Amino acid sequence: MIDPRYDYKELHTNRASGILLPLFSLPSASGIGSMGAAAYQFIDFLKKARQTYWQLLPLGPTGYGNSPYSSMSSFAGNPYCIDLEQLYQTGLLTAAELHTADTVDGTGMATDGTTAAAGGCRIDYGKLYRERLELLAKAYRRFTAEARNRALLDQFITEQADWLEDYALFSAVRGRFKDIPWYQWQEDIRDRKADALSAARKDLQESFHFTVFVQYLLQAQWDMLKAYAASAGIRIIGDIPIYCAHDSADVWAHPEVFCLSSGGLLAFVGGCPPADFDIPEDEGQVWGTPVYDWAYLEKTGFEWMLKRFARQADFFDVLRLDHFRGYESFWRIPFGASARTGSWQPAGGQQLFSLLQHRLPQLRIIAEDLGYITKEVFDLRRSFGYPSMRILQQGLNPFHANEHTPHHYDAATVVYFGIHDNEPFAEWLSKRTPAERAYCCDYLNIAEHDSASPIQMQLAKAMAASCADTVIYQAQDILFLGEESRINVPGRADGNWEFMLTDEQFKQLQETGDELARITRLYGRDHKEGCKV
Template identity: 40%
Template sequence: MVRKAGILMPISSLPSPCGIGTLGEDAYRFASFLAAGGQSLWQVLPLGPTSYGDSPYQSFSSFAGNPYFIDLDLLAKDGLLEPEEYRNLDWGSDSERVDYGTLYVTRYPVLHKACARLLAQDRPDFAAFCEEQKDWLEDYALFMALKGEHNGLSWFQWPEELRLRRPDALDRARTRLSGEVAFWKAVQYLFFGQWRALKKYANGLGLSILGDLPIYVAGDSADVWSNPDQFQLDETGLPTEVAGCPPDGFSADGQLWGNPLFDWEAMKEDGYAWWLRRISFQFQLYDTLRIDHFRGFDSYYAIPYGDTTARNGKWKPGPGIAFFKAVNRALGKKDIIAEDLGFLTPSVRKLLKDSGYPGMKVLEFAFDSRDAESDYMPHRYPTHCVVYTGTHDNDTIMGWMASAPKKDVSYAKAYLRLSKREGYHWGMMRSAWASPADLAVMQFQDLLGLGSEARMNIPSTLGNNWQWRALPGAFDETLSKRLYREMRVYQRLPKAPKTRKSKQ
């Protein structure tokens, strides 16, 4: 594999005047910045619509796109909005943070205006989109319309006839809520039109898009509501056990994620059909896919539903290599990265090896004074891996330098030869680029040398996550030139495309 480099930059973190990053002008500007900086790849976080807690890893759907990412200026250019209908609205007071509460109140009335105009037109491409995506779109649109009718309540709290999807009740709901169902379909049409155009532009610059697929889906999602036979639910539709991870040195109670668990036996019986649809769909959105919590395919931690901590959970066997063989048979060999972070058992290591996927290394993990033989030390890397200085769940480099144990920081400075004059962030990034790893991915916050105020997420906490945004002007030429020089030094520049000689 050719040595490559990329930048992790969530769509939500792009600059924009409307409260959150979108698929508009600044997304195109960022793609151009990456290409000028010698990057091969743009990594984004999951693109789905977020729910309570604002996490992209807890989405209403594995298939739908986030309505907040739809660019309103592009809708105006398409004749679906007037500039005065959105430019002077309250989108939040801090241009460096997403205010999700304000966004929720402000964005949907604007999208209703745009979608009303869209639905009043005769657009064959809209009808074609609905037909093409009906496998998931019909249930998702009805699910969202029903959530609206029930004031946002989780589907677990809906009337039994809707919760258990009795056909006559669903038919009545489709008729009763036909306008809202059409609205949610129109929203998805707008999102996917803008996303596909952006991806085409990025690919044209030589950039691949790396997406992120959470292993689990949110309980309050169209996925679980419309596919209850694929999950461990009781006869009332409630989970019997939920996902999480056990107590460890970092958390005495473990982590209680709360996601419903898959019924792997039922999935095996139908050839993992739901998963195959899910993964196939992701490769319509992305060129490369990072599968989150890879170890959950080897064994998963099951916590009794209703528990308030993860202490009483038990490990149970996952589908193992049979699952990935099914993926390869159905979809062919795909470009997949395994998120294999954390404590790895021999069986997880074997699963990773047997799958053939590259795993991940995180430099911030390398200097833990409790682990002198860490596999995260750069001199221990295989070439077949992806190195990060930190992921979206880690602090920024400068935040880590300020908050990590002094012994760890001192060791990092000595091992990496970090210099305050150069900037600790540049020194750590250079070490990642210099490593044997085939692919090196940096957070954009680290290019800017930002501290903990720019951290994207602190796992197992609610509030103040997923909010950081870059300021206008962040994608400047000086920074892209410096980035390009580093790519040239560490031989991570993209290969120049082959050109045909023109006939004379």
């Protein structure tokens, strides 16, 4: 036997893969994907396909625009994700009430017999906004009719007091003021005067406890789903936006954490500078989100930020940090001004992540380091061992290889063909010129018209063969779905976050399990033990 000291070889044994599919995109008769049967079936599929990860988008309650990246709370969950069938099974809803939530029949056909949307199901957020909370209110009244259940809610408030008290009161008061933003509320409650908070808590008890009930239900269903995933060897990747929405319980309850002016208005907002200041048409981006007061965060030991991460760690095994570069320095724009007037300001990521590793040593991080990245951002990511993100479609450029081109990857990389902001593979491919298509196929060694192997499976093989330790496929790309399956078009005002799989598409996805398993084994991505994204 050869002494291993003289036969050392370094092999990457933590290679893995997974699938990105938002919870809301699972098929569901009740109008939006939920923590119901389809979620459990998807986990079974991931296990069969020998995948390691299920990647989701943020799970917070959404407001205007329905974006999960503009949530009303960094700590709460979205009530629309609650599975109604489970409420029916436990007697909290009647069969007739359950039926009122039906929006589509799983084929893309609306329950009134009309076509719901071209190309598949679409989420009708208007219907959800008008009807879903009223339906959950019926379940609430049945649940709280029993004293032991009211005691469970009281216990839940105690366990989650750090965020739930504020969020439940925020929701109750927001309802009283017809959903106008908190900074337009009357001054005493807007500014959180003690007497006003106490009076609102007393006057709005029913609304307050209803919100507690909704979060209790959501937590219970999520805990069951996450435990089922763990038993199947599936780890769940979540996503945490760097900033909070201005109209959120986070900013209302902790205005000192953010750069605000009097009356809760914005002093500065986040965004991105122009890529080239010499091009007048390049205006950069203004996001409209409040930026953090990093000096205050540092002075307080980053306690609020650490609590935010800890809460997300309750939901997820791995966190993708949106806009990672903003933890090193961020583009701060005076409120009401253009992005061109902004300036780079230092952030406290080094101290924050040191504390985070100590507080949550088991939490794994993916750094979304796309866009304008400096050596300082690179060094921050590398110093904590966080893997980088790469978008394959951005690297398939026949004229300019870049950091997204696979021959520039290192092992500490999580590669996607595209994410929720990108075109699905089928749409992207349809827009390439003949020269670009030829380059793509040549580079990835795929044949566009191979009857023996669908092009999307050839793409999956090419991605799996890369040196990146982790590969994440989008469900739409595995199915070779087109423009109708796109999750989000940045800058588009409406029509985003609406895509749902039909029952038939979901069935077709599950039928790819054997082939994905073969690809996963072929390229050594089924080593569950020691997988360290």
